[in-house]
Amino acid sequence: MQGTPITTKASFPTTSTAAAARAKQTGDDIWRNRTDKINAELFALTYGSLVATLVKDYEDYAEVNTQLDKMGYNIGVRLIEEFLAKSSLPKCGTFVETADVISKIGFKMFLGITPTITNWSADTKEFSIIIDENPLSEFVELPDDALLPPPASTGGSAATGLWYSNILCGVLRGALEMVLLQVDVFFVSDVLRHDDATEIRVRLVRILDEDVPASDE
Amino acid sequence: MSRDSSSVGGTAAATAPTAPHILDRNLAKTRTSETSLSAFAYVFAEMIQYSQKRVSGVEDLEKRSVGSRLLSPFLANFGHRVGLRELELTLWREKNPKRETRVLQMLIFINSVIWKSLFGKPADSLQKSTDNEDEYMLTDNDPVILKYISLPKELGSFNAGAFMAGIVEAVLDGCHFVSSSVNYLGVDTDKKKKASRVTAHSTASDTAPNSMTLLIKFDKSVLQRERTFDGK
Numbered sequence: 001m002q003g004t005p006i007t008t009k010a011s012f013p014t015t016s017t018a019a020a021a022r023a024k025q026t027g028d029d030i031w032r033n034r035t036d037k038i039n040a041e042l043f044a045l046t047y048g049s050l051v052a053t054l055v056k057d058y059e060d061y062a063e064v065n066t067q068l069d070k071m072g073y074n075i076g077v078r079l080i081e082e083f084l085a086k087s088s089l090p091k092c093g094t095f096v097e098t099a100d101v102i103s104k105i106g107f108k109m110f111l112g113i114t115p116t117i118t119n120w121s122a123d124t125k126e127f128s129i130i131i132d133e134n135p136l137s138e139f140v141e142l143p144d145d146a147l148l149p150p151p152a153s154t155g156g157s158a159a160t161g162l163w164y165s166n167i168l169c170g171v172l173r174g175a176l177e178m179v180l181l182q183v184d185v186f187f188v189s190d191v192l193r194h195d196d197a198t199e200i201r202v203r204l205v206r207i208l209d210e211d212v213p214a215s216d217e
Numbered sequence: 218m219s220r221d222s223s224s225v226g227g228t229a230a231a232t233a234p235t236a237p238h239i240l241d242r243n244l245a246k247t248r249t250s251e252t253s254l255s256a257f258a259y260v261f262a263e264m265i266q267y268s269q270k271r272v273s274g275v276e277d278l279e280k281r282s283v284g285s286r287l288l289s290p291f292l293a294n295f296g297h298r299v300g301l302r303e304l305e306l307t308l309w310r311e312k313n314p315k316r317e318t319r320v321l322q323m324l325i326f327i328n329s330v331i332w333k334s335l336f337g338k339p340a341d342s343l344q345k346s347t348d349n350e351d352e353y354m355l356t357d358n359d360p361v362i363l364k365y366i367s368l369p370k371e372l373g374s375f376n377a378g379a380f381m382a383g384i385v386e387a388v389l390d391g392c393h394f395v396s397s398s399v400n401y402l403g404v405d406t407d408k409k410k411k412a413s414r415v416t417a418h419s420t421a422s423d424t425a426p427n428s429m430t431l432l433i434k435f436d437k438s439v440l441q442r443e444r445t446f447d448g449k
Binding site: 031036037038039041042044045046047048049050052054057071075078079082109110111112135138139140141167 | 250298
């Protein structure tokens with residue numbers, strides 16, 4: 001159980017319809033016309049091979065979650081460049097806009113999916129990404145011991161059991177950090193763990209300073 | 218339900234699955250699905266780095282040769298897991314599935330069916346070695362998954378094609394072509410070091426810069442079986 005929903009307000013903050021439509025179009029266009037593709041099953045099996053190897057090597061799901069997050073971070077800090085180059089987006093004005101772009105352009109560009117952005121916190125610093133079709137977890141069934149109860153909904157990353165697609169959290173964290181948004185990203189639920197939905201929570205910690213640190217010469 | 222009965226003494230077994238069970242999944246569901254090559258390349262690059270980290274202790278001792286020699290099988294292991302599953306998936310989807318027993322038929326199956334389903338096209342050539350009767354070469358002139366992968370010089374003859382070698386090895390294993398080994402052959406090294414069955418090694422080729430060849434060396438027992446089939 002996830003506890004109470006973080007917000008049940010009827011109207012979530014949204015970007016203007018025009019901006020949202022534009023983002024969707026950009027994402028679709030990049031996916032359709034400017035993306036080299038590969039068999040999604042090869043991708044799923046390959047990622048599965050990686051996770052399985054980590055589980056075998058570390059013998060500890062919490063550590064595997066951490067490693068996947070780290071790998072994702074490495075990917076994120078590099079991936080942002082491709083993202084910016086291909087999308088040639090102007091700077092996002094608000095965090096709400098950022099979320100929209102992550103879904104409609106980011107996820108679309110790399111995974112061909114457009115997850116739903118929802119569950120905004122009142123201060124619009126937190127939102128959830130709901131993934132209906134997760135290309136990473138095709139063919140996957142988790143063993144019982146990986147299905148330990150989910151952390152409390154306030155939980156943060158102190159997860160128990162395996163968060164199979166945890167690499168996504170790292171990717172988001174790394175990529176957003178490169179555009180000066182420091183975020184916490186963690187899985188709240190995953191259909192692989194028999195939850196109703198696959199949900200990633202993103203929380204804006206702070207907007208980083210653009211100034212180069214003094215020590216950096 | 219029978220699937221719950223396997224969790225003996227488990228306390229978490231009470232959670233009722235909401236999504237359809239994995240075995241109820243439509244086999245054709247993702248048959249033609251695509252994802253971006255970039256996403257694959259990012260994950261693949263992380264795999265290579267992880268492999269490097271894991272073997273780096275040994276690599277320090279004798280930098281080039283040992284490092285790359287260990288790296289290949291490590292990456293091939295990743296491929297092996299993929300290959301076993303790909304084989305099963307492919308066979309389930311075949312209209313008239315059969316287990317190949319002849320070397321040539323087996324290789325043609327890999328060359329065409331497996332390669333096509335994984336990489337969207339058949340491999341470019343399949344050749345029998347003129348020097349050794351137990352060796353075959355499968356060439357892909359421009360392997361799609363290596364498109365964004367470039368490796369530092371320190372890695373010597375190592376090539377990320379080892380991943381594909383692992384896939385092919387697993388397919389052969391799965392079809393009971395026992396103890397076969399697949400070596401990566403790519404660009405730029407000497408031909409002489411062909412001894413070891415698990416070592417990745419390369420041969421020079423300037424015309425196709427990305428060209429990759431898998432050297433498939435069959436076990437003696439496989440060749441013996443071949444001869445039996447031929448009635449010799």
